[in-house]
Amino acid sequence: MSRGRTLDDPIELARLVPPGELGELVASIERALDCRITIRDQAGVVLAGAAEAGATERPFDHEGERLGAIAASGPQAAAGIALAIDMLGLLVHHAHARELAAATHEEAMQVTFGELTEHNQRLTRAVSRLEELDRLKSNFLATMSHELRTPLTSVIGYAEMMAEGLAGPVSGEQKDYLTTILGKADQLLGLITSVLDVSSLETGQLALERSQLSLAEVVASEVAIFQPQAGRRGIAIQLSSQGDTVVVGDRRKIRQIVSSLLSNAVKFTPDRGKVGVEVRPGPLAPGDDDTPSAVQLVVRDSGIGISREAVAKIFEPFYQADSSSTRAFGGTGLGLTLAKAYVEAHGGRIWVDTAPGAGSTFVATFPIAREPAREEPRA
Numbered sequence: 001m002s003r004g005r006t007l008d009d010p011i012e013l014a015r016l017v018p019p020g021e022l023g024e025l026v027a028s029i030e031r032a033l034d035c036r037i038t039i040r041d042q043a044g045v046v047l048a049g050a051a052e053a054g055a056t057e058r059p060f061d062h063e064g065e066r067l068g069a070i071a072a073s074g075p076q077a078a079a080g081i082a083l084a085i086d087m088l089g090l091l092v093h094h095a096h097a098r099e100l101a102a103a104t105h106e107e108a109m110q111v112t113f114g115e116l117t118e119h120n121q122r123l124t125r126a127v128s129r130l131e132e133l134d135r136l137k138s139n140f141l142a143t144m145s146h147e148l149r150t151p152l153t154s155v156i157g158y159a160e161m162m163a164e165g166l167a168g169p170v171s172g173e174q175k176d177y178l179t180t181i182l183g184k185a186d187q188l189l190g191l192i193t194s195v196l197d198v199s200s201l202e203t204g205q206l207a208l209e210r211s212q213l214s215l216a217e218v219v220a221s222e223v224a225i226f227q228p229q230a231g232r233r234g235i236a237i238q239l240s241s242q243g244d245t246v247v248v249g250d251r252r253k254i255r256q257i258v259s260s261l262l263s264n265a266v267k268f269t270p271d272r273g274k275v276g277v278e279v280r281p282g283p284l285a286p287g288d289d290d291t292p293s294a295v296q297l298v299v300r301d302s303g304i305g306i307s308r309e310a311v312a313k314i315f316e317p318f319y320q321a322d323s324s325s326t327r328a329f330g331g332t333g334l335g336l337t338l339a340k341a342y343v344e345a346h347g348g349r350i351w352v353d354t355a356p357g358a359g360s361t362f363v364a365t366f367p368i369a370r371e372p373a374r375e376e377p378r379a
């Protein structure tokens with residue numbers, strides 16, 4: 001940045017008023033009055049007019065500072081000097097005011113620039129601190145989940161052994177209690193696993209184990225798992241599939257996607273409602289033309305639906321549309337977050353068509369396998 005004049009620079013006559021203007025000033029006074037005028041700077045150097053021997057000289061000041069001197073000779077020398085001092089005073093006053101304004105502006109700009117630079121540096125520091133905290137949080141989640149899972153596996157193992165009578169005969173009531181313990185422990189294990197999965201998403205460790213598989217088959221086996229619990233609430237899960245549904249993907253992750261969508265459909269549908277699952281070739285994304293470039297998994301329900309504001313957030317970690325309903329429905333708000341991450345890791349898309357009270361239709365797509373399955377290189 002080039003530095004201009006600052007407020008502390010000394011005032012100089014030659015700088016403030018260009019030589020041409022000084023020359024004109026002298027000429028006009030000499031035309032009006034019978035005299036010869038000379039203008040000198042602080043050092044005595046002649047700036048305008050010709051120096052005459054025996055001239056009267058008077059100092060020229062501006063705001064208490066000596067800028068130079070004016071000399072005059074001839075019959076009207078005294079009037080010439082007075083006029084010259086007045087006129088030069090005006091010129092200098094205006095020039096100085098302009099220069100001050102420019103300098104003030106530039107200093108203000110420099111202050112602003114300095115403040116901005118400092119502000120930027122503070123922001124950069126804050127961002128890297130946040131990134132660091134985010135990393136720590138993800139590592140913490142991963143470590144904690146691991147530490148929680150290990151003892152829980154023992155709880156489940158010993159409870160199972162007891163239930164099987166390995167530690168001696170178990171009464172009917174004891175068996176009921178053990179079943180509850182096992183159910184809750186399983187629920188806790190599922191929750192911890194989800195947290196672990198989400199934290200590994202955040203630390204960017206999402207490796208797929210790809211193999212060729214039939215999406216219709218995977219879906220059928222998941223539907224079979226949900227059928228009994230849905231049946232108890234009078235919900236029949238309709239399953240249909242058509243065409244070739246072979247995709248290349250990670251079987252465990254795809255099962256998790258299907259299970260997430262199915263469990264939501266059943267969970268958010270009132271008793272005796274309807275859930276329909278369809279697997280079919282179709283477009284990869286909602287706006288695409290109809291040429292089937294993907295296998296679509298469509299999960300429809302006649303449940304409570306989702307408001308427009310909530311739809312924007314349901315794929316975010318821990319988000320649940322209605323905090324009062326979470327107590328009624330349970331869950332962690334991680335299912336759809338994981339489903340979306342897994343679908344996208346496969347190159348697919350996930351979206352929902354829904355309105356409050358009108359049920360929901362979730363669609364997840366998987367690109368059609370064009371190449372034979374390859375093993376992903378392990379990281």
Ligand SMILES: Nc1ncnc2c1ncn2[C@@H]1O[C@H](COP(=O)(O)OP(=O)(O)O)[C@@H](O)[C@H]1O
Pocket residue numbers: 260264265268301303304305306314319320321322330331332333334335336337360
């Ligand atoms: N089929 C559905 N019908 C109505 N609301 C749904 C449906 N699926 C998801 N939601 C809403 O999206 C939220 C997030 O879903 P999800 O990530 O699976 O979390 P969770 O099931 O643990 O609450 C749910 O809490 C619910 O509010």
Ligand SMILES: [Mg+2]
Pocket residue numbers: 260263264331333334335336
């Ligand atoms: Mg869910």
